[in-house]
Amino acid sequence: MVYKWLFDLSEFISVFNVFRYITVRSFLAFFTAFFICWLFAPYFIKKLNKRDIGEEINSDGPDSHQKKSGTPTMGGGLVLFSLLLSSLLWVDMFEPLVWGVLSMVLGFGVIGFWDDFIKSRWKNFKGIPPRYRLLYEFGISGLMLTVLIFTNQIEPVLYIPFFKNLALDLSWFYVLLGSFVITGCANAVNLTDGLDGLAIVPVMVCAGALAVFSYVAGHFSLASYLGIPFIAGAGEITPLAVAVVASGLGFLWYNSYPAQIFMGDTGSLSLGAFLGTLAVFTKNEILLAVLGGVFVVEAISVILQVISFKMTGKRIFAMAPLHHHFELKGVEESKIIVRFWIVACLLAVISLATLKLR
Numbered sequence: 001m002v003y004k005w006l007f008d009l010s011e012f013i014s015v016f017n018v019f020r021y022i023t024v025r026s027f028l029a030f031f032t033a034f035f036i037c038w039l040f041a042p043y044f045i046k047k048l049n050k051r052d053i054g055e056e057i058n059s060d061g062p063d064s065h066q067k068k069s070g071t072p073t074m075g076g077g078l079v080l081f082s083l084l085l086s087s088l089l090w091v092d093m094f095e096p097l098v099w100g101v102l103s104m105v106l107g108f109g110v111i112g113f114w115d116d117f118i119k120s121r122w123k124n125f126k127g128i129p130p131r132y133r134l135l136y137e138f139g140i141s142g143l144m145l146t147v148l149i150f151t152n153q154i155e156p157v158l159y160i161p162f163f164k165n166l167a168l169d170l171s172w173f174y175v176l177l178g179s180f181v182i183t184g185c186a187n188a189v190n191l192t193d194g195l196d197g198l199a200i201v202p203v204m205v206c207a208g209a210l211a212v213f214s215y216v217a218g219h220f221s222l223a224s225y226l227g228i229p230f231i232a233g234a235g236e237i238t239p240l241a242v243a244v245v246a247s248g249l250g251f252l253w254y255n256s257y258p259a260q261i262f263m264g265d266t267g268s269l270s271l272g273a274f275l276g277t278l279a280v281f282t283k284n285e286i287l288l289a290v291l292g293g294v295f296v297v298e299a300i301s302v303i304l305q306v307i308s309f310k311m312t313g314k315r316i317f318a319m320a321p322l323h324h325h326f327e328l329k330g331v332e333e334s335k336i337i338v339r340f341w342i343v344a345c346l347l348a349v350i351s352l353a354t355l356k357l358r
Helices: 001-013 013-021 023-052 065-066 076-090 096-122 130-150 173-193 201-216 220-226 234-255 265-281 293-312 323-327 333-356
Strands: 157-159 167-169
Touching: 001 023, 001 076, 013 023, 013 234, 023 076, 023 220, 023 234, 065 234, 076 265, 096 130, 096 173, 096 234, 130 265, 157 173, 167 333, 173 265, 173 293, 201 234, 201 333, 220 323, 220 333, 234 265, 293 323, 293 333, 323 333
Parallel strands: none
Antiparallel strands: 157 167
16 A cells, blocks of 8 residues: 555655556555565575475376475465465555455365365375365355355456357355356466466456456556456456466566475465456356466366266376376376476467457
């Protein structure tokens, strides 16, 4: 909220009037989040090593991953810290949609932290039982969406891409749909986070695209021109999305191959929930399947593998998620990572192109 105090000074010094603009505050949020994450990471890694908080590698995974056992995890906590501190400085914390996003991120972050804690402290790579974790995730997302719909902050309406006038009023059923989108996205990102730097770049790419969607949806003239729903307050989410991109860059400095630190479930679940929440708030629930196609394919590969093995006793892939399949087929880890990044960028461009096709 520092920007509020600076903006008040515009009454005496006109240059401070720039702090009213979302674009200016987004740039400030970007550099704030990046430098916080980048500068604090070495200290964070040192503390994690000292406390012996390292990644427990599943023995069923690729043999090449066993050497990564013990690498500091919970690095997502640093990303969240950078995001929150940047938000306190440059985002309007009185905006209900901002509170909705941050509450969802923190809620899923707590679940991820507890999952990481079980894995690292008790040396149990399974973490929280899946059924309980899903229950907690649906509970958090469902509660938040219920509150926001009840207070008329978001509409329980599903907009269909490429059709300007086609929208489905789902009433309270929208809570279930929105919760599925948020929870599904969180767990899809979690499944993707299996190689050094593999998940964080697609998260950054998606967050960058959603920053554009948030800004446009919150700008009445642009929303009207492009034929997308105007959402009051959505523009204030833009600095949040930009801060995620920046903190992700700072984190990638240390998470790139070979990684000095992992996101852990603390990061993957919270950042996945962040993407899902922005898609719901900006009415891009369906488009998220394209924008986050990397995560979708990774999740589908796991689902298909499980179904195939249970029904036929045979596996479709050498190993799931999909990135492990390519590993076992002999593709180098670094090449898999970069190719997934490229696909994520292409999908983001396709998604942004739909803005003028609606």
